[in-house]
Structure formats: C-alpha cells, structure tokens
Amino acid sequence: MTALQDFDGYHRPNGLVGVRNHVLVLSVTGLTTAPARQIGAAVQGCHVVTMPYSTGLIGQDREVHYRALVGLACNPNNGAVLLISDHKPKAETLAQAIKAEGQTVQILTLNEVEQDPVDLVAKGTRMAAQLAKDLSSQRRAPAPVSALRVGLKCGRSDPSSGLIANPSTGAFIDQLIAQGGTAIFGEVVEWIGAEHLLAARAASAEIADRLVTLPAGREASAMTTGLDLMGSNPSPTNIAAGLSSIEEKSLGGISKTGSTPIMGVLDYAETPQGSGLFAMDTPNYAPEHLTALAAAGCQIALFTTGAGNSFVSGLMPTIKICGNKVSCQRLFQQFDVRLDDLIETAAPLPTGSRRIAEATLDVANGQMTWGEILKQGDDVVSRFGAAL
Amino acid sequence: MSKASPQKTVPAIVLHPDDTVATLLAGAKTGDNIAIGSHQPLVAKEDIPIYFKLCLSDQKAGSDVIKYGQTIGTAQTAIRKGEKVHIHNMTSKRGRHSGH
Numbered sequence: 001m002t003a004l005q006d007f008d009g010y011h012r013p014n015g016l017v018g019v020r021n022h023v024l025v026l027s028v029t030g031l032t033t034a035p036a037r038q039i040g041a042a043v044q045g046c047h048v049v050t051m052p053y054s055t056g057l058i059g060q061d062r063e064v065h066y067r068a069l070v071g072l073a074c075n076p077n078n079g080a081v082l083l084i085s086d087h088k089p090k091a092e093t094l095a096q097a098i099k100a101e102g103q104t105v106q107i108l109t110l111n112e113v114e115q116d117p118v119d120l121v122a123k124g125t126r127m128a129a130q131l132a133k134d135l136s137s138q139r140r141a142p143a144p145v146s147a148l149r150v151g152l153k154c155g156r157s158d159p160s161s162g163l164i165a166n167p168s169t170g171a172f173i174d175q176l177i178a179q180g181g182t183a184i185f186g187e188v189v190e191w192i193g194a195e196h197l198l199a200a201r202a203a204s205a206e207i208a209d210r211l212v213t214l215p216a217g218r219e220a221s222a223m224t225t226g227l228d229l230m231g232s233n234p235s236p237t238n239i240a241a242g243l244s245s246i247e248e249k250s251l252g253g254i255s256k257t258g259s260t261p262i263m264g265v266l267d268y269a270e271t272p273q274g275s276g277l278f279a280m281d282t283p284n285y286a287p288e289h290l291t292a293l294a295a296a297g298c299q300i301a302l303f304t305t306g307a308g309n310s311f312v313s314g315l316m317p318t319i320k321i322c323g324n325k326v327s328c329q330r331l332f333q334q335f336d337v338r339l340d341d342l343i344e345t346a347a348p349l350p351t352g353s354r355r356i357a358e359a360t361l362d363v364a365n366g367q368m369t370w371g372e373i374l375k376q377g378d379d380v381v382s383r384f385g386a387a388l
Numbered sequence: 389m390s391k392a393s394p395q396k397t398v399p400a401i402v403l404h405p406d407d408t409v410a411t412l413l414a415g416a417k418t419g420d421n422i423a424i425g426s427h428q429p430l431v432a433k434e435d436i437p438i439y440f441k442l443c444l445s446d447q448k449a450g451s452d453v454i455k456y457g458q459t460i461g462t463a464q465t466a467i468r469k470g471e472k473v474h475i476h477n478m479t480s481k482r483g484r485h486s487g488h
Contacts, residue, residue: 159411159439193482229483242440245480248460344399
C-alpha cells in the first residue's frame with residue numbers, strides 16, 4: 001500500500017491546518033440569528049453558524065454549549081471569526097476563550113448598535129468583508145497527512161454499509177492513523193451489540209469500561225421512557241433496506257473505525273489530546289453528531305450511507321460514501337465516493353480504501369464536495385435538559 | 389400452474405465461516421439459485437430483496453442468528469434453508485423487541 005501523500009492546507013498560528021478558509025459568522029444567541037444570516041449572505045467566503053439557545057442554560061447544557069461554541073469557532077477550517085451576540089460581556093468572555101486557542105476573533109453586539117438589528121447587519125457586513133479580504137491573501141502550503149483529523153458518520157445505513165462502505169472506510173482510517181493522523185467516531189447507541197469488540201481494542205481498562213457503560217446508559221434511558229429500541233434503531237429506513245437488529249447495524253457500523261487501539265472516549269464536542277482513534281459520546285442524529293465532530297476540530301467528515309442521507313456539516317466538507325448499487329444509480333452525483341461496483345469483486349476493500357483516500361486528499365486540497373457545491377450544511381449543538 | 393419465470397443465479401456473500409445467513413447481492417425470486425463463493429449452492433424458497441439475508445441451513449426456533457461471526461439476534465420460529473431472515477422471524481437480543 002503506497003503511503004498517503006501530503007496535502008496543501010491553511011496553516012494556523014496554533015499549528016493546526018485547515019482545509020477551508022471560512023470567515024465564521026458565529027451568532028451565539030437566537031436574538032441575532034437573522035442578522036447573522038444576512039451578513040453571511042452578503043459577504044463571499046462566510047460560513048454562518050447560529051445558535052437558537054443562549055440565556056438560561058444550566059448544568060450540562062451550559063457546559064456543553066460553551067465548549068461547542070469555542071470548538072466550532074476554533075475549527076481550523078475557519079481563518080477568522082466574527083462573533084455576534086446580544087450583550088458585550090458575554091461575547092467578550094467567549095471571545096477570550098477563542099483567542100486563547102489562537103483563533104482571530106472580532107465581536108459585534110446589539111449593545112453597540114443600540115439594539116438595532118439593521119445597523120447590526122450594516123456594521124457586521126463591513127467587518128466580515130474586511131476579514132474575508134484579509135483571509136483571501138492567505139495561501140495553501142504543504143502539510144503532512146498526520147495533520148488531518150477525520151470525523152466518522154453512518155446515516156441511512158443498509159447492509160451494503162457493513163459489506164463495503166464501512167469496512168473500506170475502516171481500512172483507510174487504519175492507514176491514516178498509521179501515518180500519525182486522527183479519527184473520531186461516536187453514535188453511542190450504535191455500539192450496542194458490538195461493545196465487546198470495541199472494548200477489546202481500548203488502550204486502557206478505563207476506556208474499555210466507558211465503551212461498555214455509555215451504550216448501557218443510553219439503552220437504560222430508552223427503556224425508562226418505554227421506548228423500544230427496535231422501533232427507533234434500526235430505523236424504519238434501515239429495516240426496509242434489510243437490517244434486522246441493532247446488533248447487525250452496530251457490527252457493520254463499527255467496521256468504519258478500522259482496527260487500531262481506541263485511545264480515549266471524549267465528551268460531546270471535546271477536542272482529543274494526541275493522535276489516533278477516539279470515541280465520542282454523541283447521539284446518532286446526523287446534525288448533532290457532525291456538529292460535535294466539527295467542534296472537536298475535525299476538518300473532514302467521512303459519511304457512509306446506504307439509502308442516502310442528505311445532511312452534511314457546514315464546517316467540515318462531508319464526503320458521502322455509498323456502496324448500494326440502487327442508491328448510486330438514483331443519487332449518482334450526490335455520492336463523492338461510489339463503491340457499488342466493488343462488492344462482488346475479489347479484493348474490494350483495498351480498492352475501496354484507495355478511492356476514499358484519494359477523495360479525502362482531493363477534498364483536503366480544495367476539491368469541493370457535493371454538499372459544498374449545493375451550499376448545504378448546518379450545525380446544531382445537542383441539548384440535554386430544560387432551560388431556566 | 390404458476391407462470392414461473394426462468395430460474396436465474398443470484399450472487400450472495402457470507403462474511404464469516406460461523407455465519408448462519410448470507411446477504412444477497414441482487415434480488416431473488418422463489419426458485420432462483422443462490423451462488424455464494426465456495427459455499428454449497430442453494431435455492432431461494434421465497435422472494436428475497438437485494439441486501440436482505442437468506443438462511444444457510446435449517447435453524448430451530450430460539451437459535452442464534454449469526455452474521456460477521458457474531459450473534460445479531462434470535463430465531464423466533466424455525467427457519468429453513470433458503471428462507472428470508474428478517475424482523476418477521478428474528479428478534480434482537482438487545483433491542484428488547486416488543487412486537488411489530
């Protein structure tokens with residue numbers, strides 16, 4: 001197997017490397033969602049993230065919300081951040097944390113424009129335009145493949161996911177990690193029935209314990225609400241496509257993680273320390289899971305799908321990978337990597353892995369994904385409880 | 389009496405030597421031959437869609453259904469060689485399936 005090549009990325013002051021160079025317009029309160037979107041629409045090169053929640057978050061939500069906002073701002077695909085909020089003190093606290101991670105950040109609040117959202121748009125548009133102008137002078141430069149942190153996701157799975165798309169992805173992840181890269185998987189409910197295989201790969205007894213207790217906890221909370229996991233996972237789409245049980249889905253799903261040791265279990269939106277393969281405590285739902293991966297600093301997501309799942313991240317170019325021949329015919333343009341011709345061949349996995357590696361490096365070098373071309377992509381942070 | 393279409397051969401895949409099911413790589417009609425690499429060929433006893441599972445040998449009710457070399461559920465009824473294996477005749481051990 002030939003080694004993965006270097007790619008050309010945007011080198012950040014903190015040593016991270018981006019594969020895109022967004023001005024992130026980050027609205028941290030629902031009060032400024034509309035102005036933030038208007039600024040993003042007016043200025044080339046912006047990506048807009050808006051948070052519907054803000055004041056009144058308590059406990060775990062408060063902690064997760066703050067960590068996710070800092071993480072999203074500091075994703076290396078952003079060259080600069082325009083932070084939009086209601087109150088200046090709150091924005092300044094957040095901006096300090098973002099600055100401490102080496103990210104360029106400017107603040108604009110409703111306080112500064114006497115609560116006038118039209119003025120906020122006018123002022124914000126000028127600020128975002130200057131940031132975009134500054135970023136446009138930056139150039140890509142060579143970076144080793146070890147600078148890549150890749151997020152993993154399955155969606156609308158079917159048996160082809162476990163036969164070809166996931167194991168091919170896993171073979172690529174093994175190669176990426178062997179060369180010093182990092183990958184993060186999550187979707188805890190989809191460890192059920194395969195926990196023993198994940199735990200056997202844990203780098204420590206403590207990690208093995210969390211890999212078993214996290215899915216047990218989610219299963220128990222489903223049971224206490226009377227929810228039949230068989231009714232929700234596999235989903236009706238999964239079942240219609242031929243998956244019969246959560247165990248079958250999980251065994252196919254975990255093959256996208258490859259075979260290397262699991263170096264840690266991260267909390268939702270937590271940034272990994274060090275390189276290698278990490279697990280994360282995330283829900284399955286694509287928007288919440290992908291947002292957590294983006295907040296953890298992943299530059300690219302590999303998203304395997306059987307029937308076809310239309311969601312992509314806004315911050316991480318999301319590479320859609322499919323091995324279902326019917327889906328590939330139906331949605332042919334919309335898969336960035338097609339593996340449907342490989343299932344019946346003699347050595348499908350090395351070929352599948354090579355195609356995924358090529359696509360990942362092409363996208364890292366700037367090639368657009370289908371989701372980017374269609375301007376898809378959104379970000380939403382999980383909620384865990386009630387607000388005040 | 390039935391206007392059976394001519395039999396065809398449908399490819400399938402078995403992922404592990406311990407597996408009790410194969411995954412079809414094309415849709416099969418009743419009577420189609422199922423070709424599974426070096427495995428003994430068999431005949432589909434019913435229509436089975438693409439990517440669905442087919443039982444490799446007669447199984448008793450209560451026996452484990454095995455794919456990837458791992459248990460993916462329990463047979464709810466006896467399942468014969470060549471029949472479809474799906475949620476109508478197997479249940480998750482972990483999903484606490486309460487009927488459908």
